[in-house]
Amino acid sequence: MSEKFDVIVVGAGPAGSACALTCAQSGLKVLLIERGEYPGSKNVMGGVLYRKQMEELIPEFWKEAPLERPVIEQRFWMMDKESVVSFGYKGLEWAEENNYNNFTVLRAQFDQWFASKAVQAGALLINETVVLECIVENGKVVGVRTDRPDGDIYADVVVLADGVNSLLGKQLGFHKEFRPDEVALTVMEVINLPKEKINDRFNLSDNQGCTIEIFGDSTKGNLGTAFLYTNKDSLNIGVGTTLSSMIKAKLKPYDLLDYLKNHPMVKPLIEGGESAEYLAHLIPEGGYRSVPKVAGNGVVLIGDAAQLVNAIHREGSNMAMSSGKMAAETIIEAKHRNDFSESSLNLYREKLYDSFIMKDLEKYKDAAHTFEKYPQYFNEYVPMMNKAMSKFFTVDGTPKRDKQKEIMKSITKERGVINVAKDMYRAWKAVK
């Protein structure tokens, strides 16, 4: 293959397909390279796809994309061994087409469809091809070396959308190897369950979905979360912690998943279901400080490869798509100037840092570090909260004011007044 492209995009996930689609729509010659058998075959996520950033790429995508359910309820559980403190929001406005907020999706299906839209726009997709390295000449990325025979391919710009591990970003020296506290190891299962049972158990109608994020005993008090999402006729159930927490606690991730599945608060919801798939994946959760250099001579990094994930709000695929679009817009402008140098492509960096993506990551830049360093939020406060609620709601003849006093006393007794104040201030500072 001695052909030269305007753009080579490595990886056909949400970031790569968004970038390839936008470039192809403006008439650029685009090659999209995927290492899997098909786009999505290597990709995993819990399953929430946001409307806004997808709609900016494909208007009214919900009319044809393979989606599961529009989410109308988001629940949050602070779970102890035999109890849960829950809160959440359910809004029927999210069930209306004009107000869809997010959807549950199955990625292997969604990603295939999304990549096919880039192909329809004119991008060339080649599957089953690994990019071994970027070809660098005179300090500029000029193409990629693939594992196909005569596999060198050239382009003005190479877009690295090669996912959380981004071996290519590492090859270029844009980032070092990630530390175990910068990534979360997450495992999940897809469990088939008849639609009627899902509707009954989660209090939903056919075209309504529910998400539950679970903190506390779901990770045995370690830094991480679990989730349970409703698809049409299946559930996605998963759990993850930072790899460093997994190592420190000597946890087997699948044992944690089975612990969750058998938890008395969770088990009735998945009872009778049939496991259909088991998946493991890393999530880049280092946040703001882990974002590498995102533009160089002839190259940009987007999506998970640029570590663009907001772990607090479980946003990632939307940031991937948005970053892919911003990179594409930059490449289109660079093409007009015929300048693919780092200073030209740094416009992408400016767009990124000026957008909700880096603003949100900046907002939470200390959160992961705080919660990793001070595990009491997960392993002490969640059980305390459960005990407090139990005490407060149990009617036993004790006056409410005395109950409140007792609760406050038991909390400050466990942690100490000053420590509680410190913990609260620290948590507020991390998420303010």
Next chain:
Amino acid sequence: MSTKTLEEKQYLIRFKCDTKSHLTVLDHDVCMTQCPDKICTVFCPAEVYKWEGTRMQVGYEGCHECGSCRIGCPYQNIKWEYPKGGHGIVFRLA
């Protein structure tokens, strides 16, 4: 039925195995002499790594290609590559 063991979980997945491993333990002596925890045998979500007394057995065929072992090995003793194009794990659903 919902799965109860890792074996049952792994059985749900489609793999298109390469004949050659994409994972390499660089020096088995490091595992033996410097790494009492052999933590990769614990956190790997597919139990790819099994300690066999003197060397680390690598069951690359069941690998999810997540990258945890490369990042989590305390001695950077695992060479981690992608399987050949089109090979390795093939997710069908999520």
